[in-house]
Amino acid sequence: MQSKRLENIKNITLLALMLALTIIFCFVPVQFGTITLALMILPTIILAQVASFKTSLAMGIMMGIVNYIAWFTTKAASPVAPIFQNPLVCILPRILIAVVCYFTRYGLQKCAFYARMKRACNYEYMRQTAYESTLDSSLEDASNKSANSQNNAAKNHDSDKKEERRKILTNQFIYAFSAALGVVTNTLFVAIFTLLFFNGTSIARNTVVTIEYVLAWFGVNFAVEVVSFSLITPPIVLALKAAKLTK
Secondary structure (H helix, E strand, O other): OHHHHHHHHHHHHHHHHHHHHHHHHHHOOEEEOOEEEOHHHHHHHHHHHHOOHHHHHHHHHHHHHHHHHHOOOOOOOOOOHHHHOOHHHHOHHHHHHHHHHHHHHHHHHHHHHHHHHHHHHHHHHHHHHHHHHHHHOOOOOHHHHHHHHHHHHHHHHHHHHHHHHHHHHHHHHHHHHHHHHHHHHHHHHHHHHHHHHHOOOEEEOOEEOOHHHHHHHHHHHHHHHHHHHHHHHHHHHHHHHHOOOOO
């Protein structure tokens, strides 16, 4: 009972932290020249790597609502504000980020878990076979048996270390891939809904929404976000786990 209560407190704390970061990134955009990084989606991507589906979904919904409010307040003067004031353009893709990231991470981790279990079963079978062969051998003396036992212990230790490193690398890949897919989901659905509702619409002087405009608008930002978020997400998630803020 106590452990479950502590776990709930950790989840609420982590959700509050990620929501606070989302609010900051929504109302204070981060720009590098002409590139504007959508850092507001990063907390949702990170939370989807460590939290339950309900928590991830709640984070996605809140992120969409906060971003929607920003386009009516601090970002209302932007030429593209009318586009993002459509809830299907602004809110739905943010929710889909949480859904896609969560199930991508969950599915890949399940596959990796079953792969590790299979390797462990094969390894245990080989070790047991080798042990039985050693018992059946009547020619080995006591000193050789002791040496073999020490060698086997050292090999087992090395195998455990290799397995642990393999597990960490696998998780890093899963977090990076899930983050990249989250960025793809966000950009893809924002672009689709923009063209669906605003194709051919004039949003500023000499600026009309077309496929070419959308591709140019999202092109550079998309590439930078995919690379940067894929690199940023794994170390942050591993740090959260090391700090025991999440499982």
